[in-house]
C-alpha cells in the first residue's frame with residue numbers, strides 16, 4: 612500500500628546547522644494497517660508526515676503508493692490519495708466558509724475540474740447524513756461558519772473532510788493534542804470508528820503513550836531520524852507504557868525525551 616524506500620532528509624546540508632531529520636527510512640504499510648508513531652523530540656515524525664503528504668521532498672529515496680512512485684507529485688496532487696488531519700484545529704478547515712461549503716470543498720478533492728463548490732440538495736443530504744454519524748449535532752448547523760465552532764467540533768469536521776473521499780492513506784498529526792481531555796477522547800473514538808468503517812490505512816503521530824499502545828495494530832518508535840522499534844499487533848497487546856519506555860532506552864541508549872509526552 613504505502614512504501615518508503617531509503618527516505619532521507621537533511622536540513623541546511625553542508626552548513627554548521629546541518630540536521631539529519633530522516634536517515635534511510637524503510638517502511639511499508641499494508642492495506643488496513645493502523646500504525647501509531649511515537650518518538651523523542653526532533654526524531655523526525657513531522658518530517659516523515661510532510662514527506663509522505665508532499666509538503667517536502669526527500670533528498671534521497673522514494674515514496675510509493677500501490678507500487679507507483681509519488682515522489683515527484685506536489686501536495687495538492689497527492690490529496691486524492693492522502694487525507695491529513697493536523698494538530699491545529701484551525702488548519703484543516705476554512706473558517707469563513709460554512710460547514711456545508713467546507714464539505715463541498717472536501718467532496719471535490721481529487722475529482723475532475725469543472726465541478727463547483729456549490730451545494731445541491733442531494734449533496735446537502737449526503738453531508739447531513741455524514742455529519743449525523745459524528746453524533747455531535749453538526750448536521751443541524753450546515754450553514755454555520757466554521758470559525759464559530761469549538762476546537763473539538765472543528766477537529767471532528769476536519770476528520771470527516773480528510774476521510775470523505777475514502778483516501779488510501781490517512782495521516783493524523785497529533786490531531787488530539789490541542790484539545791482538552793474529554794474532547795480529545797471524543798475525537799479519538801471518532802477516529803477509531805471512521806478508520807474501522809472506512810478500512811483506512813492510517814499513520815498517527817501521538818505524544819500520548821497510552822493512546823499509542825491502545826490504538827491501531829502496529830506501533831513504531833522513532834529516534835534521531837530512524838525507526839528504532841516496530842511492534843506488531845501480537846506484541847502490542849502485552850505492551851505497557853513502562854515496558855515501552857524500557858525498550859526505547861535499551862535500544863537507543865538514552866531516556867525518551869519528549870516535552871509533550873503524556874503517559875496516559
Ligand SMILES: Nc1ncnc2c1ncn2[C@@H]1O[C@H](COP(=O)(O)OP(=O)(O)OP(=O)(O)O)[C@@H](O)[C@H]1O
Nearest residue numbers: 622630631632650651652653654655656657658659
Ligand atoms: N525547517 C527546518 N529547518 C531546519 N531544521 C529542521 C526543520 N524542520 C525540522 N528540522 C529539524 O529536523 C529534525 C526533525 O524534526 P521533526 O520536526 O521532524 O521532529 P519531530 O519528531 O516531529 O519532533 P517534535 O516531536 O519535537 O515535534 C530536528 O532536529 C529539527 O530541528
